[in-house]
Amino acid sequence: MTSYLVDLAYIGIASVQEYLALHVILCLIPAFFLAGAIASLFSKESVLKFFGADAPKYVSYSVAAVSGCLLAVCSCTVLPLFAGIYKRGAGIGPATTFLFSAPAINILAIVYTAKILGYDLGVARAVIAILLSVVIGICMSFIYERNNGERKALKTFGEEKHAHTVWLFLLLLAILVTPEILPTWNPMLFVEIPLIAITVYVSLKWFDRDELESWMGETWFLVKQITPLLLIGVFFAGIIVELLPAEYVVEYVGGATAGSYVIASVAAALMYFSTLTEVPIISALTLLGMGKGPALSMLLAGPALSLPNMIVISRIMGVKKGLTYISLVVVIAAISGYAFGMYII
Template structure:
């Protein structure tokens, strides 16, 4: 590889990064970070995780486990210790593995970003499939490994209540996040969007100051800044290399492996997603790059489902927490359902 070609690839990566920053940061990523930070700091994790204990009816524990990723704003690196904690504290293997699969996939940042970059069909499919299939995985794990009458402890260490204005703030932040997209979809000019968007931000800021104490606001800003520092560098790095991937990777190879919407292509995408390590959101620009090279919609969903749920490091942790037999069963189920989901989605909506 010559130096001139290497410099050309670097310029391609920076061009991809420049286009991304211009299109997606102000009205997409920043509001999502503030929303996720508010959820992480002001919404009590304990009020959700307490529902995973033995005293909770199964229809509640599985529902909460499947949807809690959206409420807890957890990323893949946070899911594993939370999973280990609730599993060791007495949560059944069913709700625990339901949470383990669903939480990183329906992280509010991940869902919003997927819809913005890859399209609302894939965004909705990712969230819906993650919730539905996580329950299937949990019930399957419970059916295989939980014997009737086995002792299961209550989770008694949780119980803190969230702030009374959390819901109102959540609604305002959602409005800040989706308003530009709604206005854009109706053909509004960018300047008109800004005119409406700024007063909405001012209202949200004013009500936040009115509703929350300085310590709570400080905690919110701290969580938001933590998420920005943790995710943004890796995300931008992913965008940079995704631009280079489009330039370097031959379309014929991508098309032959994960092109179309066959069962085999979805399986290959699931295996690839399970073996790779995706930091939060980095799977989206990489999959976007692969779709430009010919990756099918079905394999895209398969990778979106398997990628956040598994990676080589996470497989090691999962096997250590649950044991090799249970861990390998969970890993196999994730690959299987990601493959089947991708194939069905690709067949129906291609």
């Protein structure tokens, strides 16, 4: 028994070693710097102002659906932001659109999904999450939003932050995607090294010491918060591949039956996925035979829901509204996975 456990531990460690060799330098490090820049240098207030009373509904829903990639929030940090904009009068429609979309289109999550699970799933995750977040918000608004009193304008500040931030974002994004465009080392380094040098130069020129320290601090915070959990996820994903009979995966989430999508969606909603950890786990399940449709259902439901998350949401909105939101996420994630599965077959 002891030797068997030791063998499983070695399998998990081997998975971590393979992951570190393949994905850290060219994927995670640039992504962490990019997410840290977004979290520190983009003004959250200048985005959240669009949830206020002065903004038309089409603006509120549009900003709510895409702001997650600018705010760099995960499933944990989105909850206080959601509570803040909801309690301050944003309205349940735009607020729940933001609640669903923000963790789903986290820049780290989208990049990592595309790199590990394929660009079809990465793009589908981002695009469908944006579209479905609006559907969920409109449904919540239609069901519950009546004349709840005057919506308040959300107080904002810091709206005149550097226009240079957008250019920094594009430079960091170029560093991140270059290895995919130029996969061989010599051409890649020929482009990457000048890009890195330019990014360092303009960062020192455009931003003051406090802003640079904030950027590095946010980056380091993300590294400390995410990396240990991510490596634990990779470790157990390697063990899952060894332990879980492939025929079970194929039977329950490997086919194109409606049940496989519902099972994938409900299972993801009940599990707790820290930021990015859903990707190696789902990757392990796909190796065992899980279809891409159920995988997308898990990618949509997993970041949006977990048992702790459901409790907090129900406390903020009330049990009835919370259960409605949770049901909408599970059902729509299952339907989206089914549609995607039919499309790629």
